[in-house]
Amino acid sequence: MDKQIENRxxxxxxxxxLLCCRELINGDKGDEIKNILKKDLDWDxxxxxxxxDNLSPLLYYSLKRINGCFKALPPYVAKELKRDYYYTxxxxxxxxxxxxxxxxxxGDNGIDTILLKGAALAExxxxxxxxxxxxxxxxxxxxxxxxxxxxxxNTLGFKAKDGGPDIYEAIFSSYLNTFDYTNSRGMAFSLHxxxxxxxxxxxxxxxxxxxxxxxxxxxxxQISISGIKTMTLSxxxxxxHLSEHALRVRHSLNRLILLLDISKTIQRFNDRLEWEELIxxxxxxxxxxxxxxxxxxxxxxxxxxSLPEYVIDRLRPARLSLGxxxxxxxxxxxxxxxxxxxxxxxxxxxxxxxxxxxxYRTIFPPIRIVAQRGGSIxxxxxxxxxxxxxxxxxxxxxxxxxxxxxxxxxxx
Numbered sequence: 001m002d003k004q005i006e007n008r009x010x011x012x013x014x015x016x017x018l019l020c021c022r023e024l025i026n027g028d029k030g031d032e033i034k035n036i037l038k039k040d041l042d043w044d045x046x047x048x049x050x051x052x053d054n055l056s057p058l059l060y061y062s063l064k065r066i067n068g069c070f071k072a073l074p075p076y077v078a079k080e081l082k083r084d085y086y087y088t089x090x091x092x093x094x095x096x097x098x099x100x101x102x103x104x105x106x107g108d109n110g111i112d113t114i115l116l117k118g119a120a121l122a123e124x125x126x127x128x129x130x131x132x133x134x135x136x137x138x139x140x141x142x143x144x145x146x147x148x149x150x151x152x153x154n155t156l157g158f159k160a161k162d163g164g165p166d167i168y169e170a171i172f173s174s175y176l177n178t179f180d181y182t183n184s185r186g187m188a189f190s191l192h193x194x195x196x197x198x199x200x201x202x203x204x205x206x207x208x209x210x211x212x213x214x215x216x217x218x219x220x221x222q223i224s225i226s227g228i229k230t231m232t233l234s235x236x237x238x239x240x241h242l243s244e245h246a247l248r249v250r251h252s253l254n255r256l257i258l259l260l261d262i263s264k265t266i267q268r269f270n271d272r273l274e275w276e277e278l279i280x281x282x283x284x285x286x287x288x289x290x291x292x293x294x295x296x297x298x299x300x301x302x303x304x305x306s307l308p309e310y311v312i313d314r315l316r317p318a319r320l321s322l323g324x325x326x327x328x329x330x331x332x333x334x335x336x337x338x339x340x341x342x343x344x345x346x347x348x349x350x351x352x353x354x355x356x357x358x359x360y361r362t363i364f365p366p367i368r369i370v371a372q373r374g375g376s377i378x379x380x381x382x383x384x385x386x387x388x389x390x391x392x393x394x395x396x397x398x399x400x401x402x403x404x405x406x407x408x409x410x411x412x
Contacts, residue, residue, distance in 0.1 A: 012036055013045045014334070017055055017256060020062040022303055024127075025263045030066045037072045047080055054133045054257040056084035061131055089130035092122055095189050096129070099137055100226035102191070105152055106141075113230045114140040114220050116194065117245060120232045124223060125264045132257075136190045138178075142217070143195040150179075150193075157183045158191055176201070197241055202249055203361040206348040207286035215281070235269035236278035243294035244287055252341040253297065253331065262294060263302040270306040279314050288315050289324065289348055297331055321347035 016036050023029040050056040060081035063069040070078060099119065106113055115123070118134030126132045141149050150160065158181040177196035192199075197216060198208050219234035233241055239262060245251065246258035253259065266273065282288040292315035299307055317324070323343030330340060342362075349358045 011045075012039050013041055013049060016041065016046060017050060017053065017059065018301065020059050021055070021256060021260045021263070021301075023062050023066070024058060024131075024260070025267055025302055026305055030069075033062070033066055033069060034072075037069060043074055043077045047077060050081075051084070053255045055260075056081055057088045057133060058131050058260075060085040061128070085130055088133045089128075092129040092132075092134065095119070095134065095137065096123065096225055098189070100228045102139075102153070102156060102158075103225060103228045103230050105156060106149060107229060109148065109152060111141060111145045111149055111152070112217070114217070115223075115225070115230055115232050116140055116197075116241065120238075121261055121264070123225060124232055125261070125268045132261075134189075136180075136192055138192045138194060140194045140197070143213075146193075146195055153181055153191070153193070159183075160193075197237075198244065200248060201365075202342070202345060203358055203365065205358075205361075206345075206350075206354070211285045211287075212281075234277075235265065235273045236275070236281060238265050238269075239273075239278060239295075240282055240285065240287055240291055243291040246294050247290045247341045247344055249339055249342045249345065252336050252338055253294075254336045254338055256301075259294075259298050259301050262298050263304045263307075266298075266304055266307050275308060275311050279311060282315060286348065289317055289344060292316050293324070293327065293331075293344060296328075300332075323347045 016033070019029045019033050019036065023033060046059075047056065050059050060070075063073065063081070073081070096119075103113060116138035118132060119137045119139075122129045122132035122134060153159075160179040161182050176199065178192050178194045178199040181191040181193060183191075196208070196213060197211055198204055216233065216237055219237060220231040221234055223230060223232050232238065242258075242262050242265060246253050246262070251258060278291070279288075282291040292312065295307060295312050295315065298304055299309075299312060320328070321343075323346050327340055327343050330336065346355055346358060349355045
């Protein structure tokens, strides 16, 4: 194992998860995994962290594939991992079955769709759909198709729980670009309907308008789900999007699966990945700082062999900000407190006044945005809306601090 990582990972439970991820990507960690299984592992910690990082199905799959490893597990651990694996398989199978009905209805009505994140990853990127848990489906449509899509989803039993068409025209695109749909028939997943690649509750003025959505649609790949045609992002846009998603403030790379997603995407598209396009669009979309951090840490943690060093070098900012250095310092110690990537978002606002505006707008966004996040569609000012927002912001900070204390000294 890479010395830089080994020196920062004193917990063998974390190393087991990391090695299983690397085994899935590079296929050369079997002997190291066998050796680590001979040590005195705390299996309750292994299960807890595997589930927290959405890796328990992968752990089952990896240990089953390496001769003798699965038999080395305590019986209760083997049982739990097997349960998680088959539960994920059944849940994802059900989700894709229901998703195909939605895609067919939308396609029959001339509405183009792009699958994002989990639904695209499990089907297109991973070796089996059982390996990538997902609790919701993210679907990108064109902005002009929103109202028609909403009507079709309503006929299928889906309703927007956070306003829908009632506030759609008033939503500020720099804060919110999705609605969350739930199904009255009790389906086991929610549907996040996007009309932009970016969705964030913090202001995204520094980059959202620079993302060329026409280019995103033009470059998208055709795929099929249960025989129904849809699309996924092109390989280079897929990686850019996964990097941005992993570094959203609420995520801050706090789950190992977020780095593994990027590695598996690079591996899956290695023979047709246009690295020059990725570099060019990362700069054009003003997301290069996020893509740099995600790929740099990916190289360190996942040891992705098909990720060229020159790509990371060319994405590296000419000068890392203090916030970026803070994030990287924590990351190199295997610590990813919730909300820490806010320092990167802050860095993307160039001058002092832009940074002050960014902080102010984080705490005090437009009233409709705060109201919508609180489950209201009003445009009238209510002090309760901003109290809710302040509580939301500082709860993320407090959660990060508490998480740091609980896991002090622990790695990914």
